[in-house]
Amino acid sequence: MLNTLRLSFSLKNTYRVNSILYSLRQIPLLKSLLPAALYQVRGLKIFANVLSLLWELVSIFLFKALYFLAMVWGLGLLYQNVPSPLSFLHILLFLTLIGSYMNTSLFVPTRDKYYAMILLRMNARSYTLVHYGYALLKTVVGFLPFTLLLGLERGVPLWLCLLLPFCVAGAKLSVAAYSLRDYEKNGSVHKENKLQKLVWLLTGVLLVLAYLPPALGFVLPLAVSAGLFLIWIPAGLVSLRQVVNFRYYREINQELLSQVPTQMDSAKKATKAASEKAISADTSITSQKVGFEYLNELFIQRHRKILWRSSLRIAGICAVLCCGVLLLMELLPEAKANIHQSGMTWLPYFAFILYFINRGTGFTQALFMNCDHSLLTYSFYKQPGSILKLFQIRLREIMKINAVPALVLGVGLVLILYASGGTDNPLNYVVLLASILSMSLFFSIHYLTLYYLLQPYTAGTEMKSGTYRIAMVLTYVVCYLMMDLRLPLLVFGVACIVFCVLYSMVACILVYKFAPQTFRLRT
Amino acid sequence: MNFVIEHLSKRFELKTVLRDIDFTFQEGKIYGLLGRNGAGKTTLFNCLNRDMKADGGTFYLEEDGVRRDVAAEDIGYVLSTPTVPEFLTGREFLKFFLDINRASIQSPKSLDEYFDWMSIAPEDRDKLLKDYSHGMKNKMQMLVNIIAQPKILLLDEPLTSLDVVVAEEMKQLLRSLKDGRITLFSTHILDLALDLCDEIVLLSHGTLEVVEKSNLDDREFKERIIAALKEETYA
Numbered sequence: 001m002l003n004t005l006r007l008s009f010s011l012k013n014t015y016r017v018n019s020i021l022y023s024l025r026q027i028p029l030l031k032s033l034l035p036a037a038l039y040q041v042r043g044l045k046i047f048a049n050v051l052s053l054l055w056e057l058v059s060i061f062l063f064k065a066l067y068f069l070a071m072v073w074g075l076g077l078l079y080q081n082v083p084s085p086l087s088f089l090h091i092l093l094f095l096t097l098i099g100s101y102m103n104t105s106l107f108v109p110t111r112d113k114y115y116a117m118i119l120l121r122m123n124a125r126s127y128t129l130v131h132y133g134y135a136l137l138k139t140v141v142g143f144l145p146f147t148l149l150l151g152l153e154r155g156v157p158l159w160l161c162l163l164l165p166f167c168v169a170g171a172k173l174s175v176a177a178y179s180l181r182d183y184e185k186n187g188s189v190h191k192e193n194k195l196q197k198l199v200w201l202l203t204g205v206l207l208v209l210a211y212l213p214p215a216l217g218f219v220l221p222l223a224v225s226a227g228l229f230l231i232w233i234p235a236g237l238v239s240l241r242q243v244v245n246f247r248y249y250r251e252i253n254q255e256l257l258s259q260v261p262t263q264m265d266s267a268k269k270a271t272k273a274a275s276e277k278a279i280s281a282d283t284s285i286t287s288q289k290v291g292f293e294y295l296n297e298l299f300i301q302r303h304r305k306i307l308w309r310s311s312l313r314i315a316g317i318c319a320v321l322c323c324g325v326l327l328l329m330e331l332l333p334e335a336k337a338n339i340h341q342s343g344m345t346w347l348p349y350f351a352f353i354l355y356f357i358n359r360g361t362g363f364t365q366a367l368f369m370n371c372d373h374s375l376l377t378y379s380f381y382k383q384p385g386s387i388l389k390l391f392q393i394r395l396r397e398i399m400k401i402n403a404v405p406a407l408v409l410g411v412g413l414v415l416i417l418y419a420s421g422g423t424d425n426p427l428n429y430v431v432l433l434a435s436i437l438s439m440s441l442f443f444s445i446h447y448l449t450l451y452y453l454l455q456p457y458t459a460g461t462e463m464k465s466g467t468y469r470i471a472m473v474l475t476y477v478v479c480y481l482m483m484d485l486r487l488p489l490l491v492f493g494v495a496c497i498v499f500c501v502l503y504s505m506v507a508c509i510l511v512y513k514f515a516p517q518t519f520r521l522r523t
Numbered sequence: 524m525n526f527v528i529e530h531l532s533k534r535f536e537l538k539t540v541l542r543d544i545d546f547t548f549q550e551g552k553i554y555g556l557l558g559r560n561g562a563g564k565t566t567l568f569n570c571l572n573r574d575m576k577a578d579g580g581t582f583y584l585e586e587d588g589v590r591r592d593v594a595a596e597d598i599g600y601v602l603s604t605p606t607v608p609e610f611l612t613g614r615e616f617l618k619f620f621l622d623i624n625r626a627s628i629q630s631p632k633s634l635d636e637y638f639d640w641m642s643i644a645p646e647d648r649d650k651l652l653k654d655y656s657h658g659m660k661n662k663m664q665m666l667v668n669i670i671a672q673p674k675i676l677l678l679d680e681p682l683t684s685l686d687v688v689v690a691e692e693m694k695q696l697l698r699s700l701k702d703g704r705i706t707l708f709s710t711h712i713l714d715l716a717l718d719l720c721d722e723i724v725l726l727s728h729g730t731l732e733v734v735e736k737s738n739l740d741d742r743e744f745k746e747r748i749i750a751a752l753k754e755e756t757y758a
Contacts, residue, residue: 298611
């Protein structure tokens with residue numbers, strides 16, 4: 001047993017350490033600094049081991065901290081009408097019941113289980129018991145600080161706070177023993193990743209029972225909730241026998257893990273299937289154009305669902321929201337002053353909104369998955385003239401697609417500004433509309449330029465560019481930070497227009513200069 | 524016409540995959556490129572097709588003693604996994620290709636003539652390519668690569684996973700196409716290489732070398748090839 005423990009942890013750790021080292025190699029600058037024989041370097045391995053250990057600690061404490069702070073303690077703060085210790089215990093009890101079958105660790109298929117028990121043929125019983133024992137230990141150790149800290153803060157008696165983690169572990173053990181007995185009797189394996197509808201329904205009912213009664217002023221009395229918790233300790237001890245003596249761990253794991261090898265590339269298959277699903281099967285779609293315009297028109301028409309339809313839907317939502325604000329000012333004239341002031345200073349906020357509503361990433365992803373991924377393997381398609389011609393056409397299309405919601409939003413904001421009290425300087429209206437449109441232009445060019453300059457995918461549709469990923473994250477972070485920026489409309493608007501126009505010019509020059517070399521399949 | 528490779532080299536970090544390759548391919552021949560797994564066959568093709576930058580060396584065409592660079596349209600590259608634009612029908616893909624390459628295609632035929640040539644049934648011609656079978660996609664890919672009559676045709680395991688009828692059709696097609704061009708055919712199937720190719724070239728230790736058949740019979744020739752391949756220990 002001890003040997004299994006040592007072997008299985010060293011296997012899990014090796015797998016984790018190698019994943020960390022692999023991830024390090026994906027970071028653009030580090031990639032050139034790190035040696036090729038990365039996995040042999042002792043210093044790096046020690047560093048990755050430290051990270052792996054930290055991750056283990058995080059998995060013990062951080063997730064439980066989040067669970068307690070958000071689901072039990074945090075939401076419990078909302079219920080002012082019921083005694084705080086009682087609402088704490090009430091919520092925790094029902095969530096514990098859900099966790100007992102939704103988070104078993106015994107019935108969840110994972111890669112490390114697959115590697116150990118199927119590929120390396122380790123003894124399934126010892127492996128499962130060692131890991132299950134460790135998972136239960138993590139539950140108790142991870143829960144204890146939070147039941148003590150937050151339970152005591154909410155006024156739960158100390159003795160109960162100390163026993164609660166054992167009750168949680170007992171509940172998990174009891175459900176595990178029940179599921180194992182069920183396998184012995186009926187041969188059915190409890191699969192945590194494929195729960196039945198009835199189980200989901202039960203989860204819904206338990207969630208309602210956890211959160212609704214306290215809102216209505218009803219919670220279980222202390223004696224009842226304590227009793228319902230403590231009962232799991234003897235139940236767990238009895239179940240322990242069943243779990244330890246169970247003889248069919250290899251059989252249930254074989255069934256549980258049979259899907260793991262196919263799951264490993266199922267994400268890739270799912271992306272491909274989703275991309276193909278986006279292609280319209282409408283046979284009436286044709287085009288009278290020639291060459292690249294012909295290719296483009298068929299592409300846009302056959303991808304209407306993900307390009308134009310969603311853009312029009314977003315435009316519709318923007319129109320409804322703007323009308324809503326206009327109506328609100330009509331009904332509540334006192335709101336006008338606030339809205340007017342927001343309108344005059346909140347323009348940076350719209351950078352984030354436009355980031356969200358633009359179709360740039362959807363467009364480039366569909367372009368790659370359904371078009372460029374295959375055509376880039378043909379030499380005629382990779383000629384500089386072809387690449388640039390198609391870039392022009394595509395830029396025009398994505399600008400049109402993004403411009404519709406931007407125009408609706410821009411006109412809506414102009415109307416809102418006018419209706420909320422207007423402005424002395426009519427230039428404000430012009431700048432407002434122009435800046436929203438230029439932001440839309442920016443996102444159109446930005447995503448297409450990144451796609452052409454960093455083309456991140458391989459022929460197998462695997463994304464291989466760390467730089468592309470970083471550029472994507474940076475775009476998000478900058479737009480997110482814009483939300484906190486409050487600047488006068490005219491100042492931000494003019495700066496924004498100038499930036500967007502300059503950026504677009506630079507981006508186009510870069511594409512013309514470099515795309516013929518960079519727009520290739522990654523190898 | 525000759526296709527000449529001079530001092531071509533490529534390394535991935537510590538591993539040298541192509542080591543100063545010097546080789547001359549001659550017009551009208553099908554070359555069977557054999558090598559162990561990981562020997563660098565696909566890397567060689569990627570470098571020749573300029574999908575990957577070589578570390579050094581050059582390659583060019585020599586026509587009537589005149590040397591010229593290999594242009595993109597000189598090369599047709601057929602991958603083992605057929606890649607075709609899924610959102611187009613077979614007919615649309617062919618029309619698009621002919622639109623773009625109209626200037627360079629000598630005596631173009633009608634779309635249906637091309638489909639007939641490749642034995643693609645009339646009812647399949649207006650289907651979306653995403654609904655084509657593996658073999659049909661492969662035929663479309665081959666068709667588009669040969670219409671423009673490239674001087675050099677690179678084929679990376681193109682007959683793998685085709686049914687016997689389609690594979691036989693493809694072999695016939697390749698034989699009929701070999702005049703006037705250089706065909707470089709990579710495969711792991713030795714019998715296929717012996718059946719189809721005029722010359723057997725080994726990619727071993729990062730270099731190319733011809734295996735001379737001289738006066739050996741088929742069995743002895745096979746043994747010589749396998750013995751040569753076995754020399755590359757770290758495949």
